[in-house]
Amino acid sequence: MSSRVAELFLFDILVAMLKIEEVANRFENAQNLKHDFMAWDTVIREFEIIGEATSKLIKTGLLDEESSIVVQKIKDIEDDLRNEIVEDVCEENRYLPFVVNGFKILKVVKQ
Known part of the structure; x- marks a missing residue:
């Protein structure tokens, strides 16, 4: 267990949410993001931070077990976002089978 004060994980969640909002607001739509x-990686990483911080808050008892639903939803969002980008890359590079196959492998390994 981390030696950090547990309440700091709440701060981590707040900062991550603000970063996601800041980065997302730079784009007119999700496709551009x-x-x-770099922006995409930032958003994905901040979702990971939210999930990690939420897990730690559950372990410390500051959030109840029902909050684990939040963690699962965040992981689902991460997976959906990752899968969506893999599908886009595969579609855009369909004429480069080695790229498509590489991304399909990544998609399978991640799930």
Whole structure:
């Protein structure tokens, strides 16, 4: 278990949410966000931080077990976002089978 004060994980969640909002607001739509790999990576990482912090809050008892639904939903969002980008890359690179196959392998390994 981390030696951090448990309440700081709440702060981590708040900061992650603000970062997601800041990055997402730079784009007119989700398609544009997905095509900016640095912004996309930032959003994915911040969702991971929210999930990790929520898990730690459950372990410390600051959130009850029912909150584990939140963690699962966040993981589902991460997986959906990752799968969506893989599908887009495969479609855009359908003429490059080695790229498509590589991304399909990544998709299978992640699930």
